[in-house]
Amino acid sequence: MNTTIDKVLISAFCLSLSAAALADVQLSGKTLAGASITLSDSQAKHLSTTADAQGNYKLNIEGLSAPLMLVAETSDKQFVSIVPSLAAGTANINALTDQIASDVAQEFKFVGPVGLAKSGKAPAVSVDSIKAKTAALRVSLAPALQESGLDANSFDPLSAPVQGALADILAILGHNRGYEPKSGERADTSLYDPYFREVTRFAPFSLKKAQADLRDINAKDVVRVFIAGDSTASNYDPQVLPRMGWGQVFQRKIKDGAAVRVVNVAQSGRSSRSFINEGWFGMIAANIRKGDYLLVQFGHNDEKCGNNPVAPPPARDGIDIANLCTYPGNSADIPAEMSFRKTLEKYIKLAQDKGATPVLITPVTRRSFKSGQIGGTTHTYSKGLFPGDYSQTIRDTAQANKVALVDLDARSMAFFNQVGEEASLDYYLAVDTTKYPYYVGLTGARNKPDNTHFQERGAETVAGLVADGLREAGLPLAKELKP
Structure with a gap:
């Protein structure tokens, strides 16, 4: 059994362009x-080939x-360069060239x-375009490059020897597609640190950290x-x-000094079904060990089942049914792959x-x-x-399988009904755009509230409601939660 966080091992695929004349150019x-x-x-x-048992190939x-x-594929991973x-x-x-390829896409x-x-x-694509995209990647990697002695002004994952510091960076970076x-x-490539926080120019990657x-x-x-969630x-x-999401701040609900670490793998836009199909479930499976906890909160995107009959494009009905939604209840007529209950199981x-x-x-x-x-x-x-x-x-599935339940729907309804409609804007994403100009003209501004997602105060509050539910469930984890 794997008892360590899988480093989401990202092997480097090295190809060498021979300096020989084009009549005899070898890739190996x-x-x-x-x-x-x-x-x-x-x-x-x-051209195509298959690597041998040692990973060697030649073209x-x-x-x-x-x-x-160049595309390199295994049963569960694809990288493009x-x-x-x-x-x-x-x-x-490798994962870094795949990030550049994503920008090219x-x-x-x-x-x-x-x-x-x-x-x-x-x-x-032009040489200059690739250079610009490579420079943008270097911004996201700047701390790691500086810590590793790699040149933060000229580093190029396409040509840099995959050894030493670069091998260390590739070995610890998480990689997945949107x-x-x-x-x-x-869709687009994303890179992640060990806590599944996305690496971006706003949150650059430090190898030492x-x-x-x-x-x-x-x-x-x-x-x-x-x-695991949405x-x-x-x-x-x-x-x-x-x-912020409540999982993003849930570590704040753990007592200072407690030997408990929150690994938030929740991903925007995912249902219980797509979270599995896109590989996030597998990432948890590779890392979770005896004594850990798995908190599972889905529903918002499982609900996107469209109309019956299915509306034609540009409606998303067919796409969501094929890729995203599940059906509630426990009818024997629900196909197994579309059953919310069976997926939760x-x-x-x-x-x-x-x-x-x-x-x-x-x-x-939701703030409805x-x-x-909220009736x-x-x-x-x-x-x-x-x-x-x-x-x-979800309640029925928890009861049938004799597992713990946190009824966040009921708890959050009770809380926000007590807070009231106007004051709830201070919890949901409804911000002052003079303070947060990113939201000018976007959903999430005070005059155009996002009634599903939260600002920091709301995320903290919802995380607290989850902690209350864990305490009420009588789980051993409860003793590690702040009062």
Whole structure:
């Protein structure tokens, strides 16, 4: 059993461009053992090979034209690299080159690196464009580059030797792809630190801090609280402050000095189903161990099941049904892959199989006041063949599986009804744009409130409601919570 936080090991794929004449240019290097490698040039010509048991491969690129697109794939990972010129001597394929490829995909209006790879043709990107995108990446990596003695002004993941400090950076960075709601496809690349906080220019990556965090999370006697959930719980970039998810601040509810670490894996826009299909579930599975906790809070996006019959595009009905939604209730007619209850039971089984404690959490209420009150749950579905109540499905699933429940829907409704409609704006994302100009003209401004998500005060409050529910459930974790 894996008892350490998986470093989301990101192996470097090294390709060497021979200095020989174009009549005999060799690409060779190492990748993951058995990985498939595909090369496409600007004319949609292709070469492919499979790495051997040691990860070695070799390709002859005679007759191909730059730019080149390189794709390296295993059963659960894909990295893309763009080589703008054959003048380069080395072309690595790893998480960092995938970040650059993601920016190239945006430039050419593809849905992420997956879209680039599916196109089967290297985009006509310029050398200067790749240089600019590489420079932007260096900003996000600046602390790590400086700490490692790498040149923060010239570092290029395409050509830098994958050894020493760069190997350390790649080994500890998390990597995954986003979700494009208009198409249902995997979208832009994101990189993460050991706490699953996204690496951006507003939150640059420090290797020393990441290594210290990893040691701290993996300490023998530390209990980890993993959070699987959606945007109401997820982490947010400092750029969008004061927006926060309750999982982002849940560590604040742990007693000072307690050997408990919160690992917030919640992701915006995910349902219980897409969280699994996009690999987040697998990341938790690779890391959770005996004695840990798994807090599971979904519902907001599981509810996006569209109409029946399905409305044609541009409506999202078909996309959401195919990729996102689940149906509430426990009807035997609900297909297993679309059942909210059966999907939740996968999280329960994961935790129990690892010796961890699962806790199901009903979704936090939306700010939906009528006549001064939130009159009942805001998490029902009535459009299709399987209408029902998502919060009640969670309650029923917890009871049927004899696992702990935090009824956050009921708790948050009671709290915000007591606070009142106007005062609740101080908790939900409804900010003063003179203080937070990012929200000028956007949902989240005081005159255009976001009635689903929270500013810092609201995230703190909801985290406190979750802590209250854990105490009421009588879990051992309760003794580590602040009063």
